[in-house]
Amino acid sequence: SARRNGLPDARKLRAELSFDYDGRSVRALEPTPGVYDAAGRRFVRRDSQAEEAAARLLSELGLRFRDSTYYEREPGWEIAPTKLPRIVRALVEAGWHIDAEGKVFRRASSFSIDVATGVDWFELHGKVEYGESAAHLPELLEALRRGENMVRLDDGTYGVLPEEWLRRIGLLAGMGTPESGHIRFCRSQAGLLDALLATQPEARCDETFARVRDELRLFEGVGPAAQPAGFVGRLRDYQREGLGWIQFLRRFSFGGCLADDMGVLLETRRDSRAANEPGRPSLVVVPRSLVFNWKEEAARFTPQLRVLDYTGVARNGADFAAYDVILTTYGTLRRDVLRLKEVEFDYVVLDEAQAVKNASTEAAKAVRLLRGGYRLALSGTPVENHLGELWSLFEFLNPGMLGAASVFKLASGAARNPDEETRRLLAQALRPFILRRTKEQVARELPPKTEQTLYCEMESVQRKLYDELRQHYRNALLTRIEVQGLAKSKIQVLEALLRLRQAACHPGLIDPKRSGENSAKLETLLEQLSEVLDEGHKALVFSQFTSLLRIVRSRLDGRRIAYEYLDGATRDRQARVERFQNDADCQLFLVSLRAGGLGLNLTAAEYVFLLDPWWNPAVEAQAVDRAHRIGQTRQVFAYRLIARDTVEEKVLELQKTKRDLANAIISSDNSLIRDLRREDLELLLS
Secondary structure (H helix, E strand, O other): OOEEOOEEOOOOEEEOOEEEEOOEEEEOOOOOOEEEEOOOOEEEEOOHHHHHHHHHHHHHOOOEEEOOOOOOOOOEEEEOHHHHHHHHHHHHHOOOOEEEOOEEEEOOOEEEEEEEEOOOEEEEEEEEEEOOEEEEHHHHHHHHHOOOOEEEOOOOOEEEOOHHHHHHHHHHHOOOEEEOOEEEEEHHHHHHHHHHHOOOOOOEEOHHHHHHHHHHHHHHHOOOOOOOOOOOOOOOHHHHHHHHHHHHHHHHOOOEEEOOOOOHHHHHHHHOOOOOOOOOOEEEEEOHHHHHHHHHHHHHHOOOOOEEEOOOHHHOOOOHHHOOEEEEEHHHHHHHHHHHOOOEEEEEEEOOHHHHOOOOOHHHHHHHHOEEEEEEEEOOOOOOOOHHHHHHHHHHHOOOOOOOHHHHHOOOOOOOOOOHHHHHHHHHHHHHHEEOOOOOOOHHHOOOEEEEEEEEOOOHHHHHHHHHHHHHHHHHHHHHHHHHOOHHHHHHHHHHHHHHHHHHHOHHHOOHHHOOOOOHHHHHHHHHHHHHHHOOOOEEEEEOOHHHHHHHHHHHHHOOOOOEEEOOOOOOHHHHHHHHHHOOOOOEEEEEOOHHHOOOOOOOOOEEEEOOOOOOHHHHHHHHOOOOOOOOOOOEEEEEEEEOOOHHHHHHHHHHHOHHHHHOOOOOOOOOOOOOOHHHHHHHOO
16 A cells, blocks of 8 residues: 555555565665674675665656655555556566565576478477576567566466567567467568577577578579560660569569569560460559550560550450450459459569558558469558558568568557667568669669759748748647647647648648739749740659649749649649650649659659658659659759748758668658657747
């Protein structure tokens, strides 16, 4: 029991501190100066400094010492029940002996890991020893998954989970299937096991696993494939290397992700298939906007391929066996999944595979039902926000490879904010299955790219509007956060940041009646465009705000400047792209950032203007790469327009401080908004 305002308080736990001197327990409050050892004829004096240090540690951990009162004669320590698991863990790890209501808690003394090979699987055997008792890996991971800090041992005592050790191996080990005393992994998970064992110097493995592991490690040595017969044109070196990688995956029956735009490889894959394999068609699933691109590239590079456009009302009754490639969209797949899941395809390919990053969507469920001998995915951003997206992609590519989705919900929070070691281990484990060619690696195929930030000074009218909004939101938000906390204020934070970003772009985004006014960015853009277009160059203008693009269109119309326009509602995308690419009189293309981030090939442009910064720099990079991609022969200039002394400048600062995750696992940026802290918010509103 404990007290509150002098009265007993059942909400507190009582604790007693004592010390062990030569096997004899001495309570901290005992007045005795030491312990007499009659057998050894010696007197052991108490160590007052060590005892005071122990008491200080209890205070630091959140215990409070209470003196005796009328209601509680005995002085002692009080603990809030919610803090008990954390306190017990800290003390046990520090070597303390803990006895709580008859339960004895023990710390781990040693760890062991072994890998054995089954018929077509591997078994991971691991255990943690607590003196004479031991706990096996499956029960340790299950306790961790339940959010528990202890595991009951067979002698009735409780072992404190070795959290540091489990954190290192928990995410990867949890991707297997728990069985009696061990965890089973399928053969496609050999890379995961290899990464896991790399953290355990004492780990042992059998000869079969060692041989498979060595073959996977030779992935770095996968050589370029020969140019396939029947391919029209010349495969670049990096594309031949990619084709060799696809053949490596095929040999192991693995699925893989091409983390950049190398779709041309997939047309070559059909032609390089062994002649004695059955002639099953391959299925390619793409966003609706890319159907034309795929048909055009297939006709250009592999005209012998028979391609079926399986979209629209005319698709019913099509004979798949008469074609080499079936081209469909994610929307059509959702509607026709009952038919498509019955077909045995050679390859199943997902283009812009981030469309299935949410495992619970109908599209993600549909692609997992498809049957194919081999699976490939194309995605520039395989993981944008958290590791759960990676699970969704790999559950399609290599079902079961990353275990159950629940693995990514371990108490460690590894899916949302993976620590550096978890990211490194996953990167190592997934390396053979993700082929990423950075622009630097392909640089010899591309002309130079110059990026520059243009700072725009707002005039007094726009500045007054922005400052009033900033002050309003700063006062309202910081007051709300004081009361309700940041976690419960995220919607209001997002609204405030959105409105401030709009005000930094143009007053018309705040009040449509003010669309005719000037803004710093609009004037800067028009000045830049005037110079670029007069010199005969072509340019792209990106914004996430279609309302801002409408204002730009109005000014261009007033100046009789020809342009093309594309946003999410645009239907005839390909016709607009072709006009911009081929019509010398159409020098300008206005594109909404989201609509233009997928698959557009706009290499006629030499200049790219980004009107507003995006939280995720990877999205901005994709926009610039609409022009700076294979096929571009001229230098590309990219300009970011930033309103001076606004939230936009602060966004750039945050991007720099949080860019460390940008190259984690497969080079995709973590969501800036999701990780926002109070000090970040104060910076944005400053």
